[in-house]
Amino acid sequence: MAYIGAQPRLGNFQACDAITTSATTTFNLLVGGTAIFPQSAQHCLVSLNGVLQAPISSYTISGSTIIFAAALTTDDSIDFITILGDTLDLGVPSDDTVGAAQIKADLISGTTALAATPADTDELLLSDAGTLKRIDYSHIKSIKQIVNGNFGTEQNISNTSYADSAITLNITPASTSHKVLVIVAPNTDGYVNTSDHRQFYLQVLRASTVLMIKQIQIGAVKNPTNDYVYGSIDGTMVYLDSPSSTSELTYKVQAKVSNTANNCNVRFNGTSSAGHSTMTLIEVD
Numbered sequence: 001m002a003y004i005g006a007q008p009r010l011g012n013f014q015a016c017d018a019i020t021t022s023a024t025t026t027f028n029l030l031v032g033g034t035a036i037f038p039q040s041a042q043h044c045l046v047s048l049n050g051v052l053q054a055p056i057s058s059y060t061i062s063g064s065t066i067i068f069a070a071a072l073t074t075d076d077s078i079d080f081i082t083i084l085g086d087t088l089d090l091g092v093p094s095d096d097t098v099g100a101a102q103i104k105a106d107l108i109s110g111t112t113a114l115a116a117t118p119a120d121t122d123e124l125l126l127s128d129a130g131t132l133k134r135i136d137y138s139h140i141k142s143i144k145q146i147v148n149g150n151f152g153t154e155q156n157i158s159n160t161s162y163a164d165s166a167i168t169l170n171i172t173p174a175s176t177s178h179k180v181l182v183i184v185a186p187n188t189d190g191y192v193n194t195s196d197h198r199q200f201y202l203q204v205l206r207a208s209t210v211l212m213i214k215q216i217q218i219g220a221v222k223n224p225t226n227d228y229v230y231g232s233i234d235g236t237m238v239y240l241d242s243p244s245s246t247s248e249l250t251y252k253v254q255a256k257v258s259n260t261a262n263n264c265n266v267r268f269n270g271t272s273s274a275g276h277s278t279m280t281l282i283e284v285d
Contacts, residue, residue, distance in 0.1 A: 017032070151167050158260055180206075181282040190267070204237055
């Protein structure tokens with residue numbers, strides 16, 4: 001790079017020429033008879049009468065001159081003035097000039113790697129159409145919360161209109177744009193003491209909104225002693241709901257039978273069945 005005047009000397013200590021004092025505050029700074037231009041008062045070491053002077057309060061620098069706070073006399077002695085050199089400005093790298101070779105190999109190591117699932121407030125870097133941006137982990141993880149319920153009370157429903165079962169669960173979404181994945185695994189069986197088939201119905205609701213209906217047909221089931229017994233019903237239902245709400249939401253399961261003849265009924269968590277009914281609500285983004 002070209003300069004007007006002397007080229008700056010970066011990091012080069014230089015001793016100024018001896019200065020003869022007089023009754024004034026201002027003295028020229030020379031090195032080898034040539035004017036020198038310190039970057040600032042802090043870039044100089046100045047000793048006067050055997051005492052190092054404090055920059056700014058005792059002296060300042062203006063161009064190639066030093067200006068003392070108080071006028072000197074011919075009896076004063078400037079022991080030395082040392083120029084410490086100019087600060088090297090590294091500047092900012094040009095676009096597309098920093099590559100893998102300029103990055104430390106251990107920049108990301110075992111000491112900085114995540115040891116567990118990121119917290120919601122942990123920040124990640126991503127490229128948005130070529131622009132590097134940071135984003136909280138909470139904005140990119142798809143599963144926001146999981147609510148699970150187990151229901152073990154035995155219940156019989158023989159209504160021909162839908163009646164509530166004990167399977168009900170609440171969730172409060174964090175955003176209106178989030179969806180709720182509803183997974184219902186009811187432990188159900190059906191009973192009918194006739195050779196005809198009967199229909200059993202299960203439905204999933206959010207409050208009073210019906211989300212999904214499942215119809216199951218079952219015939220009479222008998223045990224080895226020819227007694228009518230309950231037959232297993234697969235009532236598993238999965239539904240992805242879009243509630244568009246941040247209020248508390250209630251999901252539930254209802255059941256009904258096609259008719260009440262022949263003791264037709266749906267049983268939840270019967271003594272002849274193993275396990276409980278479950279409902280799982282998963283908020284997803």
